[in-house]
Amino acid sequence: REAEYAHLAALLAPLGDLPVYLLPGNHDERAQLRRSFARHGYLQGGGEFVQYSVKVGPLRLIALDTMVPGESHGALCAARLQWLEDELAACRGEPVVIAMHHPPFRTLIGHMDKIGLLEGAGQLEAIVARHPNVERIICGHLHRAIDVRFGGTIASTCPAPGHQVALDLQPDAPSAWMLEPPALRVHAWDGQRLVSHLAASGIFEGPYPFHENGMLID
Numbered sequence: 250r251e252a253e254y255a256h257l258a259a260l261l262a263p264l265g266d267l268p269v270y271l272l273p274g275n276h277d278e279r280a281q282l283r284r285s286f287a288r289h290g291y292l293q294g295g296g297e298f299v300q301y302s303v304k305v306g307p308l309r310l311i312a313l314d315t316m317v318p319g320e321s322h323g324a325l326c327a328a329r330l331q332w333l334e335d336e337l338a339a340c341r342g343e344p345v346v347i348a349m350h351h352p353p354f355r356t357l358i359g360h361m362d363k364i365g366l367l368e369g370a371g372q373l374e375a376i377v378a379r380h381p382n383v384e385r386i387i388c389g390h391l392h393r394a395i396d397v398r399f400g401g402t403i404a405s406t407c408p409a410p411g412h413q414v415a416l417d418l419q420p421d422a423p424s425a426w427m428l429e430p431p432a433l434r435v436h437a438w439d440g441q442r443l444v445s446h447l448a449a450s451g452i453f454e455g456p457y458p459f460h461e462n463g464m465l466i467d
């Protein structure tokens with residue numbers, strides 16, 4: 250809704266000139282997202298799906314739109330996958346990060362897998378397997394950190410800044426959330442590979458030095 254996007258814009262405002270790229274998830278509405286962030290040119294492609302490919306430093310960031318309007322689950326239809334194929338063909342040899350809201354793999358959290366990417370995961374894996382320059386696939390939706398091998402690359406989900414989905418791998422686990430500490434992913438490029446950190450979000454004591462005047466402090 251317009252008011253929710255206005256709230257998000259206010260939360261992002263302190264980032265100033267830092268480049269920010271938004272990606273639709275299952276709670277988004279494409280037309281309103283585009284209207285509310287009209288100055289985000291990469292969102293305004295005009296096609297049915299909010300997908301884009303941008304250069305972020307030495308990396309190519311390709312964002313996929315997995316949303317199914319009005320539904321919690323996600324999908325990658327033939328049109329969205331073909332667009333990805335075309336984009337990947339245009340950037341062979343460049344390090345690529347694919348970002349998408351719904352993870353394309355089973356998480357074993359049963360109630361989340363029921364509203365996971367229900368269409369297109371197998372085709373996506375086949376496409377990625379043909380492009381070894383895909384460094385990572387980064388996803389949301391799960392509100393917790395998960396890493397898997399997928400199509401020869403690493404696919405991961407990111408924790409949430411708010412609540413987390415309860416970690417319960419019983420197939421019939423109840424749908425539940427927890428107030429575990431919020432966290433975020435920090436992906437850093439070292440010139441050759443992507444180095445992915447999991448960072449707690451909050452205000453903590455420290456940092457304290459390990460050494461003082463050349464002496465180890467224990």
Ligand SMILES: [Fe+2]
Nearest residue numbers: 274275389390
């Ligand atoms: Fe989601």
